[in-house]
Amino acid sequence: MSRNRKIVLGVFIVVAAGILVAGLVVANKWQKPLGESLDLPTFTPSRVLLTRTPAPAKPGESTPVEAATPSPTPSPLCGGPATLTIIAIGSDNRSTGYLYGLADVVRVARVDFVNARVTVVDLPRDIWVEIPGISDHYGITHGKLNQAYLYGNPGMGYYDGPSQGPGLLARTVYENFGVRADNYVAIDMQTFVKFVDALGGIDIYLPEDVDGKPIDAKTENMGYFYAGQQHLSGAQTLRLARIRKKYNNFKRASNQDLILCAMKDKALSPDVLPRVPQILAAFKDSIQSDLSLEQLSQLACLAPKVDRQDLIMANLGEELFIPGWQYSEALKDNTYVLNAKPEVRELLDQFMAGTWPTPSPDDEDMCPEPSAFSATPAATNTP
Secondary structure, three states: OOHHHHHHHHHHHHHHHHHHHHHHHHOOOOOOEOOOOOOOOOOOOOOOOOOOOOOOOOOOOOOOOOOOOOOOOOOOHHHOOOEEEEEEEEEOOOOOOOOOOOEEEEEEEEEEOOOOEEEEEEOOOOEEEEOOOOOOOOOOOEEEHHHHHHHHOOOOOOOOOOOHHHHHHHHHHHHHHOOOOOEEEEEOHHHHHHHHHHOOOEEEEEOOOEEEOOOOOOOOOOEEEOOEEEEEOHHHHHHHHHOOOOOOHHHHHHHHHHHHHHHHHHHOOOOOHHHHHHHHHHOOOOOEEOOEHHHHHHHHHHHHHOOHHHEEEEEOOHHHEEEEEEEEOOOOEEEEEEEEOHHHHHHHHHHHHOOOOOOOOOOOOOOOOOOOOOOEOHHHHOO
């Protein structure tokens, strides 16, 4: 996409957003969070980085030359902060109200408004973690990461802290891994399907077949997706995003990366981009989030400015976890878990600092250009 075209598209989206929320600005709702804000504890660094002071010069030696004064940091784009960290949750809740539901997907997005870069890291849902704030309920102190979201939502009655399920999940991620979210977004299955359909579906290229057919009588049929270029509806996209039975959660995360890239491409297409603010506003009452309309506008403004190589999907490799079985107080049985090695915390520290992962010309494009092949008919992917 050329620079001039990006500028024109950016103007379109800013104008559309301005028209959409003009009345809300007057009503002083522009900066009001859509939901209850996170109230995480004050950040305490997990490690103290010491700065070494140069030793004084010995007699006859010259004094070390002071480092040059760094150049001023450019101002953030779109009126946003320098960085914004958002914990994004895909709930497996199938009913309305967000009373229950496990966190089927947990991702943390670091939005860099200075360098127009978005980095997203996937946190496997089976990580065994300490879950704070609910030990007085049935003696639960630990569980899988996805259970923190369930225990926090009001249907369980376990958690009295702020922001319900997203709040407890964000606190759990922070206290176990030092990743401190500024805001949260949680979306359930029904809302995800409607959102993709509102975009007009997605166009996605699959490098290989993805088999979601049942492996036993208890497994839900997710369909079979053929390699190549596909146009998927919201329901098809959800099924593709959930397939893991014949693979694992890491393969599923890789497929979800492709979906996120396809959704970005569709949202930035000329026929959809001017409608993005209206689409977001239409779903603001169907999600859990403490983002404000101002923040949503800033994110929508930044999106067309992010080049493909600056949308980076980071997945923590299988080698960083030790699989095993753990007794669960909640389930009263052993359950399959992933135990994180110390390297996970180290990488997430770098993620928060903006030093991992970084784009490189030698890296494979996380969001490859859409394929020129003709789309496979949607009917081939129905269960």
